[in-house]
Amino acid sequence: MKSMFAIGFAFTALLSMFNSIFEGRVVAKLPFVPISWLQGLSHRNLSGDDFTDCSFIFLYILCTMSIRQNIQKMLGFAPSRAASKQGGGLFGTAPQLTK
Incomplete structure (x- = not known):
């Protein structure tokens, strides 16, 4: 639980810092035109109509x-890996009892 908060906090801090630095700048050129429902995210805050520009x-x-x-x-x-294979996660099924 602590690790999830630590990683989440670190990535959120990096997101806000880099978002202010690179706002409105093209940071990459995609080799494809994204599908329509991803274009809003891939071209966010960029001027122009070239959807291969990446925000x-x-x-x-x-x-x-x-x-x-x-x-x-x-x-x-x-x-x-061994623990994740055997554990089944938080909502995994309980082990079956055999007679």
């Missing part, structure tokens, strides 16, 4: 989704 928030979300697990493992907050 900071879209790139941040993609990076956060891809590196969050690795950072948790590196800092020792994530459970080991």
